[in-house]
Amino acid sequence: MTTADLNVALPFIIVAAWACILLVIDLFIPADRKGLTALLAVAGMGFASIPVLLRFEESNRAFNGMIVQDGFSSFLQLLLLGVGVISVALAYDYLQRRKIVKGEYYTLLLFSVSGMVLMAQAGDLIIVFLALELLSVPLYVLSGFAAKSNPESEEAAMKYFLLGAFASGFIVYGIALVYGATGTTEIEAIHNVLISGVSNLGLLTVGAVLILVGLGFKVAVVPFHMWTPDVYDGAPSSVTALMSVGAKAGGFAALLRLFLAGFPEIAANLAPILVGVAALTLIWGNIAAIAQQNIKRMMAYSSISHAGYIFMMLPAIVDSDIAPDAISAALFYLFVYAVSNLGAWGVILALERADGGGLSIDDYAGLGERNPGLALAMALFMLSLIGVPPTAGFIGKFFLFRVVLDANMIGLALVGVITSLISAYYYLRVVVVMYMRSGDPQVRSERWLNATLWLTALGTFLLGIFPGPLLNLASRTGLFGLVP
Amino acid sequence: MTIPTNYFLALSGVLFILGVLGVLIRRNSIVILMSIELMLNSANLAFIAFARAFEAHTGQVLVFFVIAVGAAEVAIGLSMIVSIYRSRGNIDIDQISQLKG
Numbered sequence: 001m002t003t004a005d006l007n008v009a010l011p012f013i014i015v016a017a018w019a020c021i022l023l024v025i026d027l028f029i030p031a032d033r034k035g036l037t038a039l040l041a042v043a044g045m046g047f048a049s050i051p052v053l054l055r056f057e058e059s060n061r062a063f064n065g066m067i068v069q070d071g072f073s074s075f076l077q078l079l080l081l082g083v084g085v086i087s088v089a090l091a092y093d094y095l096q097r098r099k100i101v102k103g104e105y106y107t108l109l110l111f112s113v114s115g116m117v118l119m120a121q122a123g124d125l126i127i128v129f130l131a132l133e134l135l136s137v138p139l140y141v142l143s144g145f146a147a148k149s150n151p152e153s154e155e156a157a158m159k160y161f162l163l164g165a166f167a168s169g170f171i172v173y174g175i176a177l178v179y180g181a182t183g184t185t186e187i188e189a190i191h192n193v194l195i196s197g198v199s200n201l202g203l204l205t206v207g208a209v210l211i212l213v214g215l216g217f218k219v220a221v222v223p224f225h226m227w228t229p230d231v232y233d234g235a236p237s238s239v240t241a242l243m244s245v246g247a248k249a250g251g252f253a254a255l256l257r258l259f260l261a262g263f264p265e266i267a268a269n270l271a272p273i274l275v276g277v278a279a280l281t282l283i284w285g286n287i288a289a290i291a292q293q294n295i296k297r298m299m300a301y302s303s304i305s306h307a308g309y310i311f312m313m314l315p316a317i318v319d320s321d322i323a324p325d326a327i328s329a330a331l332f333y334l335f336v337y338a339v340s341n342l343g344a345w346g347v348i349l350a351l352e353r354a355d356g357g358g359l360s361i362d363d364y365a366g367l368g369e370r371n372p373g374l375a376l377a378m379a380l381f382m383l384s385l386i387g388v389p390p391t392a393g394f395i396g397k398f399f400l401f402r403v404v405l406d407a408n409m410i411g412l413a414l415v416g417v418i419t420s421l422i423s424a425y426y427y428l429r430v431v432v433v434m435y436m437r438s439g440d441p442q443v444r445s446e447r448w449l450n451a452t453l454w455l456t457a458l459g460t461f462l463l464g465i466f467p468g469p470l471l472n473l474a475s476r477t478g479l480f481g482l483v484p
Numbered sequence: 485m486t487i488p489t490n491y492f493l494a495l496s497g498v499l500f501i502l503g504v505l506g507v508l509i510r511r512n513s514i515v516i517l518m519s520i521e522l523m524l525n526s527a528n529l530a531f532i533a534f535a536r537a538f539e540a541h542t543g544q545v546l547v548f549f550v551i552a553v554g555a556a557e558v559a560i561g562l563s564m565i566v567s568i569y570r571s572r573g574n575i576d577i578d579q580i581s582q583l584k585g
Contacts, residue, residue, distance in 0.1 A: 126546055133553045141560060147567060151571060151572075152582055155581070155582055158565075162520075162561075165517075168557070169504075169520050172523070172550055173500050175546075176527040176530035179542070179543060179546070185546065
C-alpha cells in the first residue's frame with residue numbers, strides 16, 4: 001500500500017472521512033441551525049469532486065486492483081456527488097416542513113453517497129459488497145427517518161431492510177461461488193482465469209446468477225421489484241429522490257463493470273435471461289404505473305421501468321464491438337434520468353403538505369393556473385421521462401435503442417419502444433390534470449428547492465438541445481480503462 | 485484424512501437454501517433476520533472451504549468483512565424491530581402492511 005493508492009481512492013476517502021467528522025461537528029450545532037450541517041455536507045461532496053475532476057481521464061489501479069479508477073468511475077462519481085448535493089438541497093426545506101430536522105440526516109446521506117462513490121471504483125467483488133452495504137444501510141435508516149410521526153415510514157424502512165439484507169445474502173453467496181470457481185475475487189483476474197479456461201464453469205455461472213439476483217433487487221428490476229412501490233411510497237420523499245437515482249446508479253455501476261470486465265462470456269450464456277428480465281421489467285413497470293393514483297407510487301413504477309431501459313445494455317455488452325457504445329449509452333442515460341427524475345421529485349416535494357398529503361395525482365389539478373412555472377417544469381420532466389424530443393430523455397433513449405438495434409435484439413427494441421408509448425399515458429395524465437382541471441394546489445416555495453428545480457429543468461432542456469458535450473464525455477469514458 | 489471441499493460446499497448450499505426458505509416462509513421479523521444471517525454464514529462456510537482448498541488467505545479475510553457487515557445489518561435490523569414493536573405491539577411482517585396499491 002502506497003500513498004499513490006490512497007490518492008486513487010481519494011474521492012471515497014474524503015466523503016467517508018468527512019461524514020465521520022461531520023457526525024461529531026453536528027453535535028455542536030444548535031438544533032435551530034441545522035442548515036449549517038447541510039451546508040457542510042455539500043461542501044464535503046464538492047471537495048470530493050476536485051480529485052475526480054483533476055484526474056478525470058486517468059486510469060489507475062490501487063490496492064492490488066481492489067480499487068480502480070477509469071473514465072467510467074470518474075463519470076459516475078461526478079454524477080453521484082452531484083446527486084448527493086441535489087438531495088441535500090431537496091431535503092433542507094422538506095425536513096423542516098415535516099418537523100424531522102436532525103443533523104444525522106445529512107451525515108447518513110454522506111455515508112450513503114460515500115458507498116455509491118466507492119461502488120463506482122470497485123475493482124474487486126468484496127469492494128462491490130462493502131460499497132453496496134455502505135450505500136444501502138444508511139438508506140434503510142433514512143427511509144425510517146419520519147418513523148416517529150409517520151408509521152408508514154417505519155414500515156418502508158423495515159421492508160427495505162429485510163429485502164435489502166436478503167439481496168445481500170444472495171450477493172455474498174454468489175461471490176463465494178465465483179471465488180470457488182476462479183480462486184480470486186478481483187474482477188479483472190476473474191476474467192483472466194475465465195479466458196484461460198475454468199474447470200468449473202457451472203459453479204461460476206451459478207455464482208454470476210446469484211450476484212445478478214442480488215444486484216437486481218437493488219436496482220429494482222422485475223421480478224425483484226416488489227419492495228419498490230411500498231418503500232418509495234413510505235419513505236420521506238427527499239430520501240426516495242436519492243434512492244431512486246443514487247442507489248440505482250450504484251447498482252448499475254457494479255452490474256456493468258462486473259458483466260463487462262469480469263465475465264462477459266458468462267453474460268453471453270445468460271443473454272436470453274438478461275433479455276427476458278429487461279423485457280419483463282419494461283412491460284410490468286410501465287403497465288403497473290398506469291393504475292397508480294399516488295404520484296410517489298407512480299414514480300416508483302416509473303423508476304422500475306427506467307431500470308429496465310438501462311438493463312437493456314447488459315445483454316448488449318456481450319459483443320465487444322458494441323460494448324463501448326453500450327457503456328456510454330448507459331452512462332448518458334443514467335445522467336439524463338438523474339436530472340429529470342430529481343427534478344420531478346423536486347416538484348413532488350414542493351407540493352407535498354406538512355401532514356404528508358398532496359401526493360395524489362388529483363392534487364396536481366389547477367397547478368398550471370396557480371403556478372405556471374412549476375407546472376411547466378413538471379411537464380418538461382414528464383416529457384423527458386417519456387422520451388419526447390427535444391428533451392434530454394429523448395436523446396438518452398435514442399442512444400439506448402440504437403445500441404439495442406446494433407446488437408440485433410430487434411424484439412427487445414420493439415418492446416422498449418412500445419412500452420415508451422404506454423408510459424406516455426401515465427406521464428401525460430399528470431400534465432393533463434395540471435392544465436385541464438381546476439383546483440387549488442398548495443405549493444411550497446423555498447430558495448434551495450427552487451434553485452434545484454431551475455437547475456434540473458435547465459439541465460433537462462439544454463441536454464435535449466445540446467447533448468454533444470456530455471455525449472462526448474460519456475463516449476470517451478468507455479475508451480479508457482473499463483473496455484479492453 | 486481431510487474432508488473433501490465438496491462436502492463443505494454441499495453443507496453450505498443446504499444452509500443457504502434453508503436461509504432463503506426461512507425468509508420466504510417465516511413471518512416473524514426476528515426469524516427472518518436469523519434466516520438472513522444463515523444465508524451470510526453459509527457463504528462464510530463456502531469461503532473458508534475454498535480458502536482451505538486453494539491454501540490462500542483471501543477467502544478467510546473475506547469472512548471477516550462479511551461478519552462485520554452482518555453485525556452492522558443486525559444492529560440496524562434489531563433496532564427497527566424494537567421500534568416497530570413499540571409502535572404496533574407486533575413484529576409479524578404480515579401485520580406491517582399499511583402500504584398497498
